[in-house]
Amino acid sequence: MTDGPRSGLYAVSTALLAMSRHLEVRDVLKTIVASARELLDAEYAALGVPDDHGGFAQFVVDGVSDEQWKAIGPLPRQHGILAAMLHEEHAERLADVRKDPRFGGWPSAHPDMSDFLGLPIRDGDETLGALFLANKNCPKPEGSCGFTAEDEELLGILAQHAAIALTNARLYERSRELTIAEERTRLAHELHDAVSQKLFSLRLTAQAAAKLIDRDPVRAKGELQQVAALAAEAADELRAAVTELRPAALDEDGLVATLRTHIQVLDRAHAPQVTFRCEGVRALPASQEEAMLRVAQEALHNALRHSGGAQVDVVLERHGQGAVLRITDDGQGFEPRETRRAGRHLGLVSMRDRASGVGGRLTVESAPGKGTTIEMEVPGG
Numbered sequence: 001m002t003d004g005p006r007s008g009l010y011a012v013s014t015a016l017l018a019m020s021r022h023l024e025v026r027d028v029l030k031t032i033v034a035s036a037r038e039l040l041d042a043e044y045a046a047l048g049v050p051d052d053h054g055g056f057a058q059f060v061v062d063g064v065s066d067e068q069w070k071a072i073g074p075l076p077r078q079h080g081i082l083a084a085m086l087h088e089e090h091a092e093r094l095a096d097v098r099k100d101p102r103f104g105g106w107p108s109a110h111p112d113m114s115d116f117l118g119l120p121i122r123d124g125d126e127t128l129g130a131l132f133l134a135n136k137n138c139p140k141p142e143g144s145c146g147f148t149a150e151d152e153e154l155l156g157i158l159a160q161h162a163a164i165a166l167t168n169a170r171l172y173e174r175s176r177e178l179t180i181a182e183e184r185t186r187l188a189h190e191l192h193d194a195v196s197q198k199l200f201s202l203r204l205t206a207q208a209a210a211k212l213i214d215r216d217p218v219r220a221k222g223e224l225q226q227v228a229a230l231a232a233e234a235a236d237e238l239r240a241a242v243t244e245l246r247p248a249a250l251d252e253d254g255l256v257a258t259l260r261t262h263i264q265v266l267d268r269a270h271a272p273q274v275t276f277r278c279e280g281v282r283a284l285p286a287s288q289e290e291a292m293l294r295v296a297q298e299a300l301h302n303a304l305r306h307s308g309g310a311q312v313d314v315v316l317e318r319h320g321q322g323a324v325l326r327i328t329d330d331g332q333g334f335e336p337r338e339t340r341r342a343g344r345h346l347g348l349v350s351m352r353d354r355a356s357g358v359g360g361r362l363t364v365e366s367a368p369g370k371g372t373t374i375e376m377e378v379p380g381g
């Protein structure tokens with residue numbers, strides 16, 4: 001491999017750079033084994049990442065063709081020399097791996113190997129995996145190991161960098177998983193807060209139209225137009241939720257007008273009287289307006305669906321630089337602490353998240369028989 005110290009250094013540096021360039025764990029592993037095999041001029045190289053069940057979560061090889069690999073059969077288990085490398089701190093250099101007392105044989109299609117160099121990949125006390133090389137490509141005296149002390153040292157350097165590259169790749173994958181989980185939560189909340197409520201109103205309005213159609217076709221027609229409008233809004237909300245757009249109405253009309261229209265629609269579609277009063281509120285930062293709207297929607301939805309009350313009042317007032325929103329119903333109330341633990345209810349959780357997400361505060365005041373008040377405060381800005 002080397003023509004002198006400089007080109008050797010260059011080869012090592014190339015290998016290390018290639019390792020740290022990849023973000024996916026599997027790509028990092030592949031680069032590590034390929035680099036190790038090339039730098040140490042071996043016929044075979046492998047890298048195993050152990051799992052907690054006595055097997056390998058990943059086992060990557062280089063120097064073995066795909067057909068050969070398939071013929072060998074299932075992934076190895078942690079036994080024999082492979083297992084020993086995972087529990088040792090130091091490299092192991094053997095002239096003939098088959099003669100080692102720990103050697104337990106290999107599957108029939110496994111290539112024959114004699115000289116062997118193995119090393120754990122460690123990060124602090126944790127063993128991330130083990131690197132193995134077999135059959136040095138050079139003439140050597142019978143019965144001696146082709147791998148030298150220098151090879152061992154070089155593999156040691158590779159293993160240290162492999163540990164860093166592997167840890168980084170794992171962190172990257174973990175953070176990507178978290179991002180996906182966050183995105184799923186966002187979408188669930190958005191669908192819950194916006195779309196499912198529009199559909200709820202739509203269902204009630206359609207039922208009202210069905211009841212009216214024989215008795216009062218003109219009013220039924222009005223209700224059906226309302227059905228069409230609600231369906232269009234639900235479709236818009238769905239699109240906005242999926243593409244992460246703000247509700248169009250907020251951009252065009254601002255929070256106050258959007259809330260007023262929303263409340264008028266609810267007042268018409270549902271039996272309880274729903275009122276709106278607004279005092280001295282200035283425009284708020286976009287994210288706060290959106291959070292306010294979503295919380296108002298969910299609180300109204302809960303009041304109409306669960307409270308059984310006859311009256312729901314919404315008040316939006318100026319509060320310092322920001323604003324405070326209050327939704328009060330005169331219904332049966334509930335015990336807020338009891339619902340906090342119930343996993344399948346998204347509404348209250350989502351309201352709290354939305355408030356804290358914009359630096360605001362949410363309070364739920366309710367007791368059985370006493371009605372409910374949801375209050376949200378945002379700082380403005």
Ligand SMILES: Nc1ncnc2c1ncn2[C@@H]1O[C@H](COP(=O)(O)OP(=O)(O)OP(=O)(O)O)[C@@H](O)[C@H]1O
Nearest residue numbers: 302303306307333334339344345346347348349372
């Ligand atoms: N205004 C209210 N009046 C009476 N009970 C309420 C009121 N708001 C909420 N609750 C009670 O608190 C529970 C939790 O509300 P939450 O909004 O978290 O979930 P949900 O409305 O049941 O379901 P989801 O909102 O996920 O569709 C409700 O099931 C209901 O029992």
Ligand SMILES: [Mg+2]
Nearest residue numbers: 298302347348
């Ligand atoms: Mg709810």
